[in-house]
Amino acid sequence: MSDLEDLYREIILDHYRSPRNSGELEPPAHKAEGFNPLCGDEIVVYLQLDDDNTIADIKIGGQGCSISQSSASMMSAAVKGKTVEQAQELMGSFKGLMSIADKGEELAEPTPAEIRELGDLAALRGVVKFPTRIKCATLAWNTLDQAISETQSAD
Amino acid sequence: MSDLEDLYREIILDHYRSPRNSGELEPPAHKAEGFNPLCGDEIVVYLQLDDDNTIADIKIGGQGCSISQSSASMMSAAVKGKTVEQAQELMGSFKGLMSIADKGEELAEPTPAEIRELGDLAALRGVVKFPTRIKCATLAWNTLDQAISETQSAD
């Protein structure tokens, strides 16, 4: 598989063409906007939490490239129904996946358990071979992070 | 004769060691200060004009290298007793001498008439081979020029 095919796996293009959880939520849902100053990509995350800190609903807005849009779509599908803690854990393993090449280490295949946990998101691991695209892939997560902090500080 | 000996002719060193017209003049004599921002050389020119615009007296102060000091000394000797117009003419031919190499033209030997007119000052023509020293040689003249303009504007 060429690097390019590895970057643009079918599942990524599928999320790009048919984004999950696309749309908006009305307040009291929390809203956070993130953007990539280098390319202009924008992600808007709308976040609705339950009383028990579960992500009851999440919607995604904004515009950007296939990587940032598919990553946002996959992220929304992966965290919906999870607790904030679980979402943050997932964010941790996703960012780990993304930054492997960033730190100049060997590119280690994720363990089967990790892949299972990340689900569709694991398909994004081809991105690490394209350092400038890592920011595209992590933009949605950083924006989610921002939305979560806002729910916490609003408490 | 090497370039260096040509730069530091005996007559230049003589003016440097025994500067002519060194000292100060009290007002109403005009005073002008010039300095070379690159090296810190300073020349002070005190100028006393007659009613008929003749340079009745001139004194030189300041400190600097052999070229700026000897040039000032020679300049003072050359213009003393001359009219302002004659001094300015002399300045013209001196600056001409200095800027020959500056403009990238051939270095033409001055004509005997010019040499006679410039007197000791002609000895400074070795300076043109050292472009950074041209500013040293012309500093006194620029300062004289400034002193003259001040006498005129004071009229």
Next chain:
Amino acid sequence: MTTPDFAALKKDFPILQTERHGKPLVFLDSAASSQRPQQVLDAMDYAYTHAYANVHRGVYGLAEAATNAYESARLKVARFIGAPDSSEVIFTKNATESLNLVAGSWGRANLGPGDAVVLTMMEHHANIVPWQMIQAEKGFEIRWIPLGDDGKLDLTELDTLLDGAKLLSVASMSNVLGTINPLDQLIEAAHRAGALVCVDACQSVPHMETNVAEMGADFVAFSGHKMLGPSGIGVLWGRMELLEQMPPFLGGGGMISNVTTDGFMPDAVPSKFEAGTPPIVEAVGLGAAIDYLESIGMDAIRQHEIELTAYAMRALSERLGDSVTIHGPSEPSERGGVLSIDLEGVHAHDVSQILDSHGVAVRPGHHCAKPLMKELGVNATARASFYLYNDTSDADALVDALADAQSFFAP
């Protein structure tokens, strides 16, 4: 004069002999930064190995040689842009610093509440943010000349916008749209209204004849790295009378005539604006770049780029039809060789990524012109830009790669 052989120029540029993914490099990002010929690299190498020392303050031979090399670069720039006086040429680190110098020195000294500066909706951030920074300090108004049809400025309200303005600052050519702005008309109107004119000439100086005296502007800024010169150097040209009145911008060695514990006296122009050790060897490189450009001729370069742009626009529309949009003027002779492309169904970022796999280098993004992007209703375009070393084979490679990107992303 015979037409230069543009196809043969590529061999002067070592980087254009390299490959990417096994394919010859097709470099189409000169609007961001150009490549440079061996002649420029050699000139800098010679300076570093035979004529390097700090400039201006040395008496010894190397210092004199370095000073001469630096100052002769100033003379070359002056001649290249038709400056009446070479002392009007100030070396900066890039065009951005040049524009900050105008805003920070002239602007800080001359702008206040009630004043206005006029910009256009197609300015690069380098010609927006410096004004916004001084605005925050001094509180004047910034007015915007709107975008009209076909990627051109809408000048219907020009006189109203200029009324009472102290300065118009405008790009000679848009780095997104390629639009060549009507400087004659703009400068004439601004001067009639009593406003000075600052021209961001980053995109035009490298590509066409420039004569600041004929242009009639008051300030002109551009960068060396977009015109075959090295990184690390820019130019500000200004009218001597203005430069003399302006306060210094950065303070330090080389820009003073005296310093005491009580204060300092600035040196004459241009030293006044060149604090610290200047970009010595970068100036030498820029001088060599100018020699190279002049050996080909700016009019020939402009003609070559018009033809190449026309060829590429035609090929794009023939091959990709309505699925491709090229922002900016439709008439090649009214624009520079800067093609901001929207490819239906493929985001600019992805376009650029896929083109890279074909060895074709184009730049995606907002191109530091976010207000313009907002106006165009896009958040990114894929920009292909041509220079003298590009030819029709590069345009063909671009079209082929775009077609591939489209089929790659086709549902």
Next chain:
Amino acid sequence: MTTPDFAALKKDFPILQTERHGKPLVFLDSAASSQRPQQVLDAMDYAYTHAYANVHRGVYGLAEAATNAYESARLKVARFIGAPDSSEVIFTKNATESLNLVAGSWGRANLGPGDAVVLTMMEHHANIVPWQMIQAEKGFEIRWIPLGDDGKLDLTELDTLLDGAKLLSVASMSNVLGTINPLDQLIEAAHRAGALVCVDACQSVPHMETNVAEMGADFVAFSGHKMLGPSGIGVLWGRMELLEQMPPFLGGGGMISNVTTDGFMPDAVPSKFEAGTPPIVEAVGLGAAIDYLESIGMDAIRQHEIELTAYAMRALSERLGDSVTIHGPSEPSERGGVLSIDLEGVHAHDVSQILDSHGVAVRPGHHCAKPLMKELGVNATARASFYLYNDTSDADALVDALADAQSFFAP
């Protein structure tokens, strides 16, 4: 580690193989600007021919390679100076811009009537004029730490001078006297008084181990061209907490996170302070210079320079006796390899001229430290400065040439 063979280093420096007036070049002006080894020239050449594009905004391979090269230079600088966080390293055009950045950004935002900035009498104009410029705008007080004995600062009134001051800005080493200032003591006293400390480290970073974290300063500025790097690049290191709070200095592309017609939002540090196309290849060259310096070892370089300075001072006094004065500390280990020489009966300008005829390059003048020169009661000195590529044969040539200058001018 074995002692490096300093005598062999010269061959790495192409310019040191050249001649002047038929004599081998003896370059003794590194305090103004150093020369550079082939390794640095090769690294820049490689960047221009294999990895050049504008940085940060490109997706294609060349742009990524250039961005990596530029950012890895930042990592190298950070490691070289012991910066806790590489984002604290800001690339500027020279140390002068670095100091103007501190004065223009931090100073403009934090200084006003009633405030004080403390400088010393041995500062370079680059660490005086920027403060005087902001002083004229904001109206604070500038206080001066006086000169004491043996070319050192007189610190008897230090606490009084620092009382109520907001910042102390001081050279780590004087470029005229060679004096190594007691940074530990100065920084401790300043912080105790609640003042920040900015260090002009131009003369120390190239010549001795630097660790900004251990030093405890708040800002540290230096230039690439004095440490075997190219012209056109400088560095400002600052504590992240301060840099984050400071407003931007220059505005333009690359330093924003968003721009609208209403205003802009700055990007994160360090981008916030790097407006416009940065000195891309210059950063690569600086990185290569650091590799070279590290391959020799900063402690070895310092040791070599102490020995060479001691040798030269001894030789000068043995050969020329009382007719030669060397300003600054008499103890070589308390100073850098910068010898400001007064030769009785010969003006510095003439000294330098005559030395040049021997192939010996020294710099005459005020060395951009006019307040200090006034204090020393001289209007110019002839400054010889050593670096790693100098050896005792260079010191011998200096002494011989000075003796000749003296006899040339002897009555």
